[in-house]
Amino acid sequence: MSDDISDTTENVVGVLTAQIEAHFGVRMDQLKAAVSVARTANPDATDVVKWHRLLADSQAELDRAEDALLAALETQPSEVDNPTLGLAHRVNAAVAARDGRALVVRWLLDTDAPGRRDLAAERLARLSRAGRKGPAVQTSPPH
Structure with missing residues (x-):
């Protein structure tokens, strides 16, 4: 494979964006709008848009961290100094954040994922309670 690192990592956001668009049947900009x-009209769409934004933000941070690391490595002699090693740790942390957010987006798109049915049932129950004015069970004032 001849893709460089940045092409591969940008594909994470691109692939998930395409999956979101296919799942909801609209372009990402339309979904965001x-x-x-x-x-509150579609909690699933709201969650996906939120996590997609977080994913894109973490991808941008990863790109900045990689650029800083590459710039530092170009000026290094054969041994890497501590500040450059710190930049490498920053890249690793940015990859972990991006990958974690990508997993959340994938989970949100998978209606059969473990826990998704429970989440949908919880949301439905919350919505049905939203119209209620008082407590679910009649209570008496404390003594």
Whole structure:
């Protein structure tokens, strides 16, 4: 494979964006606009848009960290100094953050994923309680 690292990592966001668009049947910019207008209309869409934004932010941070590391490595002699090693740790942390957020997006898109059915049932119960004015069970004041 002849892709460089940045092409491969940018594909994570691109692939997940394409999966989101296929899942909801609209372009990502349309989905973001719809969610910004009606946040509570589709909780799944709201969650996906939120995590996609976090994913894109973490990808941007990873790109910055990689650029800083590459610039530092170009000026290094054969041994890497501590500041450059710190940049390498920053890249590793950025990869972990990006990959974790990518996993959340994939989980949100998988309606059969473990825990998703429970989450949908919980949301439905929360919505049905939203119209209620008082407590679910009649209570008496404390003595």
